[in-house]
Amino acid sequence: MSAPLKIAVPNKGRLSEQALELLSKAGLHVPLHARSLLADVNGQWRLLFVRTQDIPEYVATGSADAGITGLDLVAEHGASVETLLKMGFGRCRLVLAVPRLSQIKQLSQLQGQRIATVFPNLTARFFKERSVNVAVIPLSGATEVAPHVGVAEAIVDLVETGSTLQQNGLVELETMLQSEAVLIANNLSLHTQKALLDELQAALKSVLDAKARRYLMVNVPRSQLESVKALLPGVTAPTVMNLLGREDWVALHAVVHESEVNRLIPALKRCGVEGLLILPIERMVS
Secondary structure (H helix, E strand, O other): OOOOEEEEEEOOOHHHHHHHHHHHHOOOOOOHHHOOOEEEEOOOEEEEEEOHHHHHHHHHHOOOOEEEEEHHHHHHHOOOEEEEEEOOOOOEEEEEEEEOOOOOOOHHHHOOOEEEEOOHHHHHHHHHHOOOOOEEEEOOOOHHHHHHHOOOOEEEEEEOOOHHHHHOOEEEEEEEEEEOEEEEEEOOHHHHOHHHHHHHHHHHHHHHHHHOEEEEEEEEEHHHHHHHHHOOOOOOOOEEEEEOOEEEEEEEEEEEEHHHHHHHHHHHHHOOOEEEEEEEOOOOOO
């Protein structure tokens, strides 16, 4: 029997909750009491619970075969890892921001200025690529206060909505990186643990693909079938079946995008349909 695939996951915070929920839906169920340091699941998987910011290092060095962390942390670490899958949660932006009353309105005006950030490597690379010389001031947190206490003229920080910047009298100058949770893999493990990595990636993708889809079942007058089919831009052509004892009616099943549901309901009703059901999909393999 091959060694279990070691997967590094965040040990706390919102990203941890979302990662564990996704893994659970993909069949990797981890009991609450087992979420301390490591947990073996189904004899195939070994979950390592570590700090989110340490996961790129664990994966790059081979201490873990795979990991779930933020794309921003992978970029900051400069880790030599393979990004296998974008997860669609934990979305945020790494932005450059200055005080609202600052005279700095464009990137070039930061020449010779100080930038406070918890992402010193990303920040240094960003300004070097644009030939703007700055002094990067590494901080461990609370970068928003840095311009107000004279530590720096600008900051680089993660934002989701930008409301925290506004509350602290800051405005965005430029978005440096779009980030979200990603599944990453060790380069050597891509060969030595290929089967399990492929299995993990496929399982997680099937959950993510299903998340935004809904399974629609409805009875349709045969005379309205073409009109109803025209309303359904599904993943594949809808399935149409005869209804027992109802030659003038058919049952139609289709997969539709969640964002289309509210539009479809009144449109389908206008076609005289009956027995409309819209159900969540647990997993979908294309």
